[in-house]
Amino acid sequence: xxEQISHAPHSLSVTTESAAVRTALxxxxxxxxxxxxxxxxxxxxxxxxxxxxxVYFATFEDADAQAAIRLTLIVAGIAVPLNLFFGxxxxxxxxxxxxxxxxxxxxxxxxxxxxxxxxxxxxYVLLFGAQGYFGPWLKAHGIEVIFALPGIVLATVxxxxxxxxxxLIPLMEEQGNTDEEAALTLGAGxxxxxxxxxxxxxxxGLLYGVLLCNARAMGExxxxxxxxxxxxxxxxxxxxxxxxxxxxxxxxxxxxxASLLTLLALITLAAKTLLEMQYGEALARAPRV
Amino acid sequence: xxVITVRFKQPSAIPGxxxxxxxxxxxxxxxxxxxxxxxVAEAADLGFGGIWAVATEPRVLTALRVSFGLAFAAALVDCxxxxxxxxxxxxxxFQGRKLLDAAVDLPFALPTAVAGIALATLYAPxxxxxxxxxxxxxxxxxxPAGIFVALVFVAxxxxxRTVQPLIAEIDRSVEEVSAxxxxxxRQTVRxxxxxxxxxxxxxxxxxxxxxSVSEYGSVIFIAGNIPYVSEIAPVLIVIKLEEFNYPGAxxxxxxxxxxxxxxxxxxxxxxAWSRRRFGRG
Numbered sequence: 001x002x003e004q005i006s007h008a009p010h011s012l013s014v015t016t017e018s019a020a021v022r023t024a025l026x027x028x029x030x031x032x033x034x035x036x037x038x039x040x041x042x043x044x045x046x047x048x049x050x051x052x053x054x055v056y057f058a059t060f061e062d063a064d065a066q067a068a069i070r071l072t073l074i075v076a077g078i079a080v081p082l083n084l085f086f087g088x089x090x091x092x093x094x095x096x097x098x099x100x101x102x103x104x105x106x107x108x109x110x111x112x113x114x115x116x117x118x119x120x121x122x123x124y125v126l127l128f129g130a131q132g133y134f135g136p137w138l139k140a141h142g143i144e145v146i147f148a149l150p151g152i153v154l155a156t157v158x159x160x161x162x163x164x165x166x167x168l169i170p171l172m173e174e175q176g177n178t179d180e181e182a183a184l185t186l187g188a189g190x191x192x193x194x195x196x197x198x199x200x201x202x203x204x205g206l207l208y209g210v211l212l213c214n215a216r217a218m219g220e221x222x223x224x225x226x227x228x229x230x231x232x233x234x235x236x237x238x239x240x241x242x243x244x245x246x247x248x249x250x251x252x253x254x255x256x257x258a259s260l261l262t263l264l265a266l267i268t269l270a271a272k273t274l275l276e277m278q279y280g281e282a283l284a285r286a287p288r289v
Numbered sequence: 290x291x292v293i294t295v296r297f298k299q300p301s302a303i304p305g306x307x308x309x310x311x312x313x314x315x316x317x318x319x320x321x322x323x324x325x326x327x328x329v330a331e332a333a334d335l336g337f338g339g340i341w342a343v344a345t346e347p348r349v350l351t352a353l354r355v356s357f358g359l360a361f362a363a364a365l366v367d368c369x370x371x372x373x374x375x376x377x378x379x380x381x382x383f384q385g386r387k388l389l390d391a392a393v394d395l396p397f398a399l400p401t402a403v404a405g406i407a408l409a410t411l412y413a414p415x416x417x418x419x420x421x422x423x424x425x426x427x428x429x430x431x432x433p434a435g436i437f438v439a440l441v442f443v444a445x446x447x448x449x450r451t452v453q454p455l456i457a458e459i460d461r462s463v464e465e466v467s468a469x470x471x472x473x474x475r476q477t478v479r480x481x482x483x484x485x486x487x488x489x490x491x492x493x494x495x496x497x498x499x500x501s502v503s504e505y506g507s508v509i510f511i512a513g514n515i516p517y518v519s520e521i522a523p524v525l526i527v528i529k530l531e532e533f534n535y536p537g538a539x540x541x542x543x544x545x546x547x548x549x550x551x552x553x554x555x556x557x558x559x560x561a562w563s564r565r566r567f568g569r570g
Contacts, residue, residue: 015461015464015465015468016380016474017474018474022381025373025376025377025381026377026381026383028373029370029373029374029377029378029389030389032370032373032374033374033389033392033393035418036441036442036445037392037393037395037396037442037445038392039411039417039418040399040404040407040408040411040442041395041399041407043407043410043411043416043417044403044406044407047410082316086312086313086316086317089308089309089312089313089316090309090313090317092305092309093306093309093310093313096301096303096306097298097299097301097303097306097310098298098299098301099297099298099299099306099310100296100297100298105313105317108317108321108322109317111321111325112321114499114549115503115546116502116503116504116505116523116542116545117401117503117504117505117506117523118503118505118523118526118527118542119328119503119523119526119542119545119546122328122526122530122538122539122542123324123325123327123328124324125530125535125538126324126327126328126331126535126539127323127324127327129535130533131533131535132327132535133327133330154320157320158320158321158324161320161321177301177303180303181302181303184302184303184304190304190305194305212397215398218400219398219399219400219401219402219403220400221400221401221402221505221506222401222505222506222523225505225506225527226527226530238400239400239401239402239403239506240402242400242402242403242406243402243406243510246406246510251410254406255406258400258402258403258406258407261399261400261403262399262403265395265398265399265400265403266398268398269391269392269394269395269398270391272391272394272398273387273391
């Protein structure tokens with residue numbers, strides 16, 4: 001008996017590599033991740049704090065820096081709720097009903113993910129820019145879209161468009177219609193059913209989608225860069241302000257602003273990981289890429 | 290014989306279809322479809338000849354070659370390391386595994402401009418990595434190699450995250466059978482595991498490639514953007530827009546979309562072929 005047990009670990013070796021190979025592979029993976037993922041994060045904080053905490057915090061007292069932070073919060077504050085509302089409507093349509101053209105609709109919703117950020121900005125310039133299709137009309141009526149807040153919001157809405165919908169669609173499809181049908185049979189109205197049955201069922205998936213949507217909305221660079229016009233203190237979001245400061249060789253301020261966005265990314269990742277660990281059952285099983 | 294009616298929607302007791310679909314289409318229309326229609330209209334105005342004239346400008350041609358060539362190389366490298374990282378994270382137990390698993394998504398979460406200035410600082414001749422490489426006469430930042438480094442960074446999660454679930458799904462007994470039949474571990478990996486993972490690797494490659502081609506924020510800081518050397522196609526779009534040359538910008542955008550579409554279509558064909566051959570994908 002004892003001999004058999006001692007052989008047990010040995011039999012496992014046919015489906016894994018030898019200890020030496022294993023150590024080598026782990027080391028190589030660790031080295032790659034450390035060099036490519038961890039080191040950039042460390043360098044951001046190291047550069048931001050190179051002149052000490054006092055200088056670090058002083059960079060946020062600059063009026064333009066504060067304006068950039070405010071603008072980013074405003075843009076995300078408009079774009080995320082818009083896409084959240086759309087995500088719920090789209091997933092309700094797609095997951096709860098069978099209709100023709102459904103897969104085409106899903107493809108169209110995913111479309112913004114496959115378009116270059118720069119092209120995402122370009123298409124709004126073509127529509128609303130000075131020489132765009134609606135440009136002359138907007139100018140005649142004194143409405144500014146490009147190089148102003150509306151353009152930045154539109155570009156941000158476009159690049160973050162699919163996040164909530166693509167999290168909720170597979171989740172609601174997995175959950176099926178039985179809960180909803182039961183509630184309706186028991187006499188609940190449409191809105192009451194949604195608020196008391198569907199919404200609690202999808203709440204963690206919703207939060208998950210909103211987290212990713214928000215991170216991208218606050219961090220978007222390419223699309224916003226094309227439509228913003230880079231007017232300091234006016235149309236400068238946080239990522240754009242990072243670029244301006246960096247190009248002025250004001251590295252401490254550039255990395256200080258970047259460190260805020262990095263903190264946002266790290267918090268988003270932590271919250272996302274926590275959600276997956278704690279409420280993995282209440283999230284869509286479909287792999288997300 | 291009754292009349293065959295083709296229904297648009299299956300009957301359902303659940304309310305709100307009209308409202309939800311209406312809003313979905315309305316919002317999709319104004320945010321996505323209308324602006325994309327503007328791109329199509331502008332491209333139609335240019336015509337094939339106009340687009341071709343822009344595509345064959347030497348500076349555009351070089352930028353397209355830089356963009357697509359380096360995106361291809363970066364996606365390839367990400368496939369190799371993506372497979373390695375996914376394998377290590379799924380199959381081996383070690384300290385800090387969970388933390389590393391979460392860290393893989395960092396390029397998704399980190400704003401591209403932030404990644405851009407961090408990489409440019411690291412790989413500059415006086416940076417932590419750049420200084421070491423400079424001793425060997427290797428220059429990364431402000432050369433095409435810098436673009437490659439940035440693309441490897443931004444596209445890595447795509448390959449890891451497409452392969453990882455498939456590795457977790459592999460039935461260990463298949464590997465046992467292979468070993469029982471006398472295969473060495475190396476042969477099992479080469480002839481059993483890699484073929485099982487190859488469709489996912491191909492998908493990962495396609496996603497990484499598509500992302501790399503369109504990447505802008507993380508590249509511009511490390512690239513130096515030297516015309517004819519380290520200038521990517523999206524940078525040229527921005528330059529044309531700054532000159533209010535909308536047709537020029539549109540032409541490059543359309544060419545990029547077309548080439549990316551052809552490449553992804555080819556990958557889909559290969560995948561359909563391999564699915565027929567190996568039974569599943």
